[in-house]
Amino acid sequence: MDLSLFVWRQQAPDVQGEMVAYSAKGISEDMSFLEMLDVVNEGLISNGEVPIAFDHDCREGICGTCSQVINGVPHGPMERTTVCQLHMRNFKDGDTIFIEPLRAKAFPILKDLIVDRGALDRIIQEGGYISVHTGGVPDANSVLISRKDAETAMDASECIGCGACVAACPNGSAMLFTASKVSHLAALPQGKIEADQRVRSMTNAMKKEQFGNCSNHYECNAVCPKGVKISFIAKLNREFIKSMISGDSSD
Amino acid sequence: MINGKCPPGPLEEKWEKHKDGLMLVNPANKRRYRIIVVGAGLAGASAASTLGELGYNVEAFCFQDSPRRGHSIAAQGGINAAKNYPNDGDSIFRLFYDTIKGGDFRSREANVYRLASISNNIIDQCVAQGVPFARDYAGYLDNRSFGGAQVSRTFYARGQTGQQLLIGAYSALSRQIKSGTVRFFPRTEMLDLVVVDGSAKGIIYRDLVSGKIASRAADAVCLCTGGYANVYFLSTNAMGSNVTAAFRAYKRGALFANPCYTQIHPTCVPVTGDHQSKLTLMSESLRNDGRVWVPVVKGDERLPRDISEDERDYFLERRYPGFGNLTPRDIASRAAKDACDKGYGVGPGGRGVFLDFAEAIGRLGEAEVRRRYGNLFDMYQKITGEDAYERPMRIYPAPHYTMGGLWVDYNLESNIKGLFVLGEANFSDHGANRLGASALMQGLADGYFIIPYTIADHLARIKPGVVSTDHEAFVGSVKETNERVEKLLSINGKRSVTDYHRDLGAIMWDLVGMERSEDGLNEAIKKIRALRNEFWDNVKITGEPDELNQELEKAGRVADFLEFGELMALDALERKESCGGHFRSEYQTVDGEALRDDSNYAHVSAWEYKGTDKRPFLHSEPLEFENVDLVMRSYK
Numbered sequence: 001m002d003l004s005l006f007v008w009r010q011q012a013p014d015v016q017g018e019m020v021a022y023s024a025k026g027i028s029e030d031m032s033f034l035e036m037l038d039v040v041n042e043g044l045i046s047n048g049e050v051p052i053a054f055d056h057d058c059r060e061g062i063c064g065t066c067s068q069v070i071n072g073v074p075h076g077p078m079e080r081t082t083v084c085q086l087h088m089r090n091f092k093d094g095d096t097i098f099i100e101p102l103r104a105k106a107f108p109i110l111k112d113l114i115v116d117r118g119a120l121d122r123i124i125q126e127g128g129y130i131s132v133h134t135g136g137v138p139d140a141n142s143v144l145i146s147r148k149d150a151e152t153a154m155d156a157s158e159c160i161g162c163g164a165c166v167a168a169c170p171n172g173s174a175m176l177f178t179a180s181k182v183s184h185l186a187a188l189p190q191g192k193i194e195a196d197q198r199v200r201s202m203t204n205a206m207k208k209e210q211f212g213n214c215s216n217h218y219e220c221n222a223v224c225p226k227g228v229k230i231s232f233i234a235k236l237n238r239e240f241i242k243s244m245i246s247g248d249s250s251d
Numbered sequence: 252m253i254n255g256k257c258p259p260g261p262l263e264e265k266w267e268k269h270k271d272g273l274m275l276v277n278p279a280n281k282r283r284y285r286i287i288v289v290g291a292g293l294a295g296a297s298a299a300s301t302l303g304e305l306g307y308n309v310e311a312f313c314f315q316d317s318p319r320r321g322h323s324i325a326a327q328g329g330i331n332a333a334k335n336y337p338n339d340g341d342s343i344f345r346l347f348y349d350t351i352k353g354g355d356f357r358s359r360e361a362n363v364y365r366l367a368s369i370s371n372n373i374i375d376q377c378v379a380q381g382v383p384f385a386r387d388y389a390g391y392l393d394n395r396s397f398g399g400a401q402v403s404r405t406f407y408a409r410g411q412t413g414q415q416l417l418i419g420a421y422s423a424l425s426r427q428i429k430s431g432t433v434r435f436f437p438r439t440e441m442l443d444l445v446v447v448d449g450s451a452k453g454i455i456y457r458d459l460v461s462g463k464i465a466s467r468a469a470d471a472v473c474l475c476t477g478g479y480a481n482v483y484f485l486s487t488n489a490m491g492s493n494v495t496a497a498f499r500a501y502k503r504g505a506l507f508a509n510p511c512y513t514q515i516h517p518t519c520v521p522v523t524g525d526h527q528s529k530l531t532l533m534s535e536s537l538r539n540d541g542r543v544w545v546p547v548v549k550g551d552e553r554l555p556r557d558i559s560e561d562e563r564d565y566f567l568e569r570r571y572p573g574f575g576n577l578t579p580r581d582i583a584s585r586a587a588k589d590a591c592d593k594g595y596g597v598g599p600g601g602r603g604v605f606l607d608f609a610e611a612i613g614r615l616g617e618a619e620v621r622r623r624y625g626n627l628f629d630m631y632q633k634i635t636g637e638d639a640y641e642r643p644m645r646i647y648p649a650p651h652y653t654m655g656g657l658w659v660d661y662n663l664e665s666n667i668k669g670l671f672v673l674g675e676a677n678f679s680d681h682g683a684n685r686l687g688a689s690a691l692m693q694g695l696a697d698g699y700f701i702i703p704y705t706i707a708d709h710l711a712r713i714k715p716g717v718v719s720t721d722h723e724a725f726v727g728s729v730k731e732t733n734e735r736v737e738k739l740l741s742i743n744g745k746r747s748v749t750d751y752h753r754d755l756g757a758i759m760w761d762l763v764g765m766e767r768s769e770d771g772l773n774e775a776i777k778k779i780r781a782l783r784n785e786f787w788d789n790v791k792i793t794g795e796p797d798e799l800n801q802e803l804e805k806a807g808r809v810a811d812f813l814e815f816g817e818l819m820a821l822d823a824l825e826r827k828e829s830c831g832g833h834f835r836s837e838y839q840t841v842d843g844e845a846l847r848d849d850s851n852y853a854h855v856s857a858w859e860y861k862g863t864d865k866r867p868f869l870h871s872e873p874l875e876f877e878n879v880d881l882v883m884r885s886y887k
Contacts, residue, residue: 011798030524032528046747046791051801059531063324086633126429132380132423135372144391147390190379191381
């Protein structure tokens with residue numbers, strides 16, 4: 001199939017970018033979306049042009065590196081599918097496709113489709129862990145965890161940190177991302193001990209990093225390639241309120 | 252003669268006694284020592300966080316944009332441990348024995364026993380960190396079986412075990428970054444190792460955003476930079492996975508051990524065309540419930556459901572009744588290739604075999620199969636457009652893991668003092684073939700529980716901060732690295748980096764892949780040299796050195812693969828036996844199994860760099876077996 005592409009090109013963070021038209025010819029339906037871009041890039045290189053820069057690594061939908069907005073939707077048209085797992089059989093010959101970076105105040109563009117998502121790491125650094133040192137821990141079966149709680153923790157922990165939720169949100173909120181980590185750890189007995197402090201400091205970090213508040217549009221859940229549930233945001237809010245009532249709020 | 256420095260004494264006491272003899276660094280002195288950790292997969296993240304917790308001054312680097320993305324994240328099936336929770340006869344000795352046998356008796360007894368004995372601590376640690384392993388209805392941890400074992404000892408988190416373990420290690424690392432013990436440098440790539448008077452003293456790296464070549468000095472360097480399966484171009488590795496850091500260390504004098512030991516994984520989604528950029532693994536855990544078969548009649552193009560039971564050859568069950576579909580990877584891969592080579596393959600080009608779940612769905616119900624493997628079935632559907640609940644998957648072997656790596660002694664220290672190598676990047680624990688669910692175990696064992704002890708023994712013997720980046724070794728190396736970048740960009744030829752990588756991959760797959768021969772290996776060496784020469788004359792890289800330039804990144808990695816591929820072929824040529832993943836067509840039994848030569852090849856081959864286009868020098872470390880008999884591996 002042959003496609004018309006419009007791709008965001010931006011040479012560096014402080015340079016004005018623009019949408020540039022390209023054509024992708026002879027694309028097979030078995031290709032992934034990124035393999036289609038590989039073909040376009042090989043053509044650019046052979047013409048002596050600079051290829052389109054885009055983030056990608058595992059190409060099997062788990063590392064969370066790939067991050068593109070396709071026709072206005074982070075990760076494109078298929079539900080629960082990262083860009084790298086999106087295959088060209090979902091497009092038609094003659095389609096026009098618009099490709100942009102994840103856009104959010106907290107994600108500055110580095111080049112073309114590549115953004116800096118370091119703000120998400122900094123949220124995790126503010127408490128997205130259980131404060132345990134290596135060694136000196138009890139036997140793994142000494143603390144029993146109900147299957148239900150383990151499954152809830154796993155549901156929340158499926159987040160791959162891609163940032164699509166932020167780009168989809170009209171407010172550029174990182175609530176779903178933060179909620180997934182807070183909910184993962186709050187579901188487990190090992191994580192409950194620090195739950196109050198964790199939710200407060202991670203929420204503060206979100207604000208500090210210039211993410212907006214939840215806009216209740218649920219766009220985050222709609223684009224999440226792992227289907228992280230919106231109910232975790234409600235859980236985040238409950239944990240936050242609980243921490244204000246019962247916790248030590250001195251910090 | 253190189254010495255692995257395995258401690259003497261009974262197997263089960265070696266590590267405990269060895270630890271007691273290692274020197275310690277006083278708590279107040281630890282912060283004065285700087286340790287560089289390169290790579291942020293399981294080995295790197297666990298090492299950096301644990302060393303940070305101990306109070307060392309850690310600087311950690313990775314080429315990804317975040318330390319949560321190393322390719323350990325893609326490990327699906329699970330992690331082994333000898334907990335014996337199912338009461339099915341497991342023990343540390345059995346895990347040790349299965350692992351050393353699985354590796355076809357080409358690894359050190361002492362290392363493998365230590366790995367097995369640490370395995371239980373890893374599970375405890377991960378549960379304490381909040382890793383949501385699968386549990387039964389009473390709240391206890393669940394286990395499943397994996398290839399090469401007759402017990403259920405694999406702990407798992409759906410089909411995303413690697414992801415969950417890495418997020419655990421990343422969480423611990425994030426805590427140390429916050430506390431200031433670890434300084435993290437994302438989007439950086441190590442391009443050289445700095446060695447001063449025989450000791451590793453720092454690294455040269457490229458800031459992948461600004462393009463600037465910079466350096467950091469340290470008192471020890473830990474390479475946790477993964478494996479080199481991308482030498483085959485198509486592999487299950489991430490696109491960025493590369494040999495560069497390890498190969499640069501090799502060029503600075505570190506020995507490279509057993510480079511020909513590569514693992515071809517049996518259950519991957521088959522190739523669809525020339526556009527293919529990578530291959531996707533379907534977890535080995537699928538072989539618990541999936542049955543592998545091909546039609547009895549060559550070129551049978553009927554739908555699989557129209558082929559009756561007596562028209563199917565369940566070739567693994569037939570050839571290896573003892574282990575059936577759960578034979579080790581090297582054996583399952585070769586059997587699949589054998590079936591396809593003989594014309595029984597299915598799908599495009601006959602390069603595939605069926606992995607069928609119909610029996611499991613009948614026995615367990617679709618809901619249970621979905622619970623166990625749902626994400627893998629979803630992934631399969633996205634790639635192929637086929638529903639594996641309705642029709643069998645098609646699978647074919649693909650390069651996956653590399654058992655070879657930088658040579659290390661029992662302390663995980665290379666022959667260069669102060670250079671430690673962890674995880675897949677080292678050669679130590681898997682011999683000639685790695686069993687499923689053992690890579691996660693090894694990466695975390697090295698990072699959480701071995702390096703914290705052994706690195707202290709190195710640091711306690713040296714003064715901290717003696718060498719700075721003003722040293723001529725740093726200045727010289729920065730200059731050389733800049734010159735190499737300029738050289739790559741100046742060639743301005745006709746063919747792209749990916750073109751060369753694809754060509755190299757074809758040579759490696761055909762001639763240094765699942766089956767190797769003397770003639771083929773000699774031909775490979777000739778072809779790789781010619782391709783390398785052409786690359787340095789005719790590669791075309793656009794863009795500038797001082798900007799984010801992904802083609803330039805790729806070019807540096809492919810340039811190293813073009814040298815490294817030759818070393819693999821040379822090692823395969825020198826090892827005149829078949830063992831594990833290294834199968835030489837000249838050395839096989841009458842029924843086509845690998846034929847080892849224990850009297851001549853029960854050793855580690857460790858190569859010393861002598862200059863580009865010069866033959867490297869082969870060192871050999873004998874492997875001594877005091878606790879196991881070297882038997883012919885049988886899974887029948």
